[in-house]
Amino acid sequence: xxxxxxxxxxxxxxxxxxxxxxxxxxxxxxxxxxxxxxxxxxxxxxxxxxxxxxxxxxxxxxxxxxxxxxxxxxxxxxxxxxxxxxxxxxxxxxxxxxxxxxxxxxxxxxxxxxxxxxxxxxxxxxxxxxxxxxxxxxxxxxxxxxxxxxxxxxxxxxxxxxxxxxxxxxxxxxxxxxxxxxxxxxxxxxxxxxxxxxxxxxxxxxxxxxxxxxxxxxxxxxxxxxxxxxxxxxxxxxxxxxxxxxx
Amino acid sequence: xxxxxxxxxxxxxxxxxxxxxxxxxxxxxxxxxxxxxxxxxxxxxxxxxxxxxxxxxxxxxxxxxxxxxxxxxxxxxxxxxxxxxxxxxxxxxxxxxxxxxxxxxxxxxxxxxxxxxxxxxxxxxxxxxxxxxxxxxxxxxxxxxxxxxxxxxxxxxxxxxxxxxxxxxxxxxxxxxxxxxxxxxxxxxxxxxxxxxxxxxxxxxxxxxxxxxxxxxxxxxxxxxxxxxxxxxxxxxxxxxxxxxxxxxxxxxxxxxxxxxxx
Numbered sequence: 381x382x383x384x385x386x387x388x389x390x391x392x393x394x395x396x397x398x399x400x401x402x403x404x405x406x407x408x409x410x411x412x413x414x415x416x417x418x419x420x421x422x423x424x425x426x427x428x429x430x431x432x433x434x435x436x437x438x439x440x441x442x443x444x445x446x447x448x449x450x451x452x453x454x455x456x457x458x459x460x461x462x463x464x465x466x467x468x469x470x471x472x473x474x475x476x477x478x479x480x481x482x483x484x485x486x487x488x489x490x491x492x493x494x495x496x497x498x499x500x501x502x503x504x505x506x507x508x509x510x511x512x513x514x515x516x517x518x519x520x521x522x523x524x525x526x527x528x529x530x531x532x533x534x535x536x537x538x539x540x541x542x543x544x545x546x547x548x549x550x551x552x553x554x555x556x557x558x559x560x561x562x563x564x565x566x567x568x569x570x571x572x573x574x575x576x577x578x579x580x581x582x583x584x585x586x587x588x589x590x591x592x593x594x595x596x597x598x599x600x601x602x603x604x605x606x607x608x609x610x611x612x613x614x615x616x617x618x619x620x621x622x623x624x625x626x627x
Numbered sequence: 628x629x630x631x632x633x634x635x636x637x638x639x640x641x642x643x644x645x646x647x648x649x650x651x652x653x654x655x656x657x658x659x660x661x662x663x664x665x666x667x668x669x670x671x672x673x674x675x676x677x678x679x680x681x682x683x684x685x686x687x688x689x690x691x692x693x694x695x696x697x698x699x700x701x702x703x704x705x706x707x708x709x710x711x712x713x714x715x716x717x718x719x720x721x722x723x724x725x726x727x728x729x730x731x732x733x734x735x736x737x738x739x740x741x742x743x744x745x746x747x748x749x750x751x752x753x754x755x756x757x758x759x760x761x762x763x764x765x766x767x768x769x770x771x772x773x774x775x776x777x778x779x780x781x782x783x784x785x786x787x788x789x790x791x792x793x794x795x796x797x798x799x800x801x802x803x804x805x806x807x808x809x810x811x812x813x814x815x816x817x818x819x820x821x822x823x824x825x826x827x828x829x830x831x832x833x834x835x836x837x838x839x840x841x842x843x844x845x846x847x848x849x850x851x852x853x854x855x856x857x858x859x860x861x862x863x864x865x866x867x868x869x870x871x872x873x874x875x876x877x878x879x880x881x882x883x884x885x886x887x888x889x890x
Binding site: 432434458459460461462464466468469470472473474475485486489490539 | 752753756757758760761763764765766767768
């Protein structure tokens with residue numbers, strides 16, 4: 381059994397004349413919190429799209445839970461994506477549904493749960509991310525940025541995923557809410573880790589990353605500069621990382 | 628001079644390539660949505676919601692458009708027909724024009740303006756706020772979830788709206804003809820059965836169905852192709868209306884040429 385939930389093997393992605401991902405070979409540790417860090421344009425979001433099978437590699441493979449997802453056909457890939465939960469940069473809640481309906485959405489789509497069971501599970505999930513009953517029946521436009529992120533997290537957790545992905549989860553949030561969201565992400569991780577749960581965070585928030593991650597992958601210009609545990613990362617002598625750490 | 632000509636030819640080439648690429652993408656989108664139409668899960672609830680939005684919610688505007696169109700048309704024909712003392716033909720003329728042309732085309736233009744724009748704006752804003760990505764990440768086909776119900780909704784609704792347009796338009800013409808222009812009520816209606824044929828109504832229904840399908844495809848295609856932020860959504864919405872209306876008028880010409888021969 382591999383120690384990794386996700387593995388990239390000779391992964392290359394070229395858009396037009398630009399090489400966005402340049403021969404990546406690394407793995408993301410199972411049951412750990414890994415942050416993919418880097419400056420804008422480093423290829424972080426493209427890498428996440430490869431994990432989800434939303435973008436296919438020019439060459440190489442992406443293995444998720446042992447399956448090369450770039451070789452799956454469309455239907456199998458859609459089925460496979462149920463292993464993922466995702467929190468988007470601005471939550472991406474469906475604006476025509478209330479918070480409750482947003483969280484219930486994947487359950488109604490993919491499970492045969494009764495309405496009572498769905499109600500029970502959704503309220504429990506919303507409760508676990510600190511969303512009140514009153515806020516549960518509000519539309520996303522009536523929620524604050526932090527609340528939207530929490531509802532997004534509850535929606536991502538609805539189908540009990542094995543891998544949770546966060547794309548810049550604290551963009552646009554104030555420092556206190558940022559730490560609240562990170563605390564919530566860490567609690568979510570450790571509450572679920574017993575059934576196999578890997579968290580992958582895309583970020584450029586160095587301070588939060590050092591505080592909350594187990595591993596850090598640092599990317600620059602489509603390449604992995606370092607892939608280390610947090611303590612080793614702090615001691616890295618790589619000039620690019622030193623520059624990032626001193627920000 | 629030579630350089631200028633070369634540049635113009637180059638620009639023309641780039642334009643032609645862009646147009647061809649756009650057509651290719653549009654065709655690909657159309658086939659993709661048609662493919663997903665016939666694959667489970669079948670989302671009847673979403674379909675009925677769209678029929679309600681496109682059909683039911685357009686009835687009032689169709690009522691207004693059709694009643695005044697019928698009334699104006701009756702007036703105009705009366706002016707012409709009075710000269711040759713043939714004002715008793717107003718009834719059949721209005722009915723034929725409404726059933727073959729005016730009802731499907733004007734209903735199409737109304738739906739392109741009202742619903743094509745709404746489709747592009749809804750889907751476009753979902754695109755720029757990553758809601759479509761959220762659907763895809765969950766394993767839901769966004770074309771099947773967003774485009775198929777809207778396209779089918781427009782395809783089913785437009786023939787019904789066109790039929791309403793025909794009835795109300797006739798009512799408007801009848802009111803003006805008999806109550807304002809004082810044409811005898813029996814004369815106004817009696818000649819309709821002499822001139823109307825089933826093929827004329829069928830032609831209108833076929834046209835409305837095709838227009839509904841095309842408006843749905845154009846509206847959703849523009850929505851899915853929105854880029855950037857709010858500006859992109861505005862641009863996509865505008866394109867949906869403009870191309871929806873142009874397509875209705877252009878396709879109407881070709882459909883008329885074809886259907887007149889076979890019906």
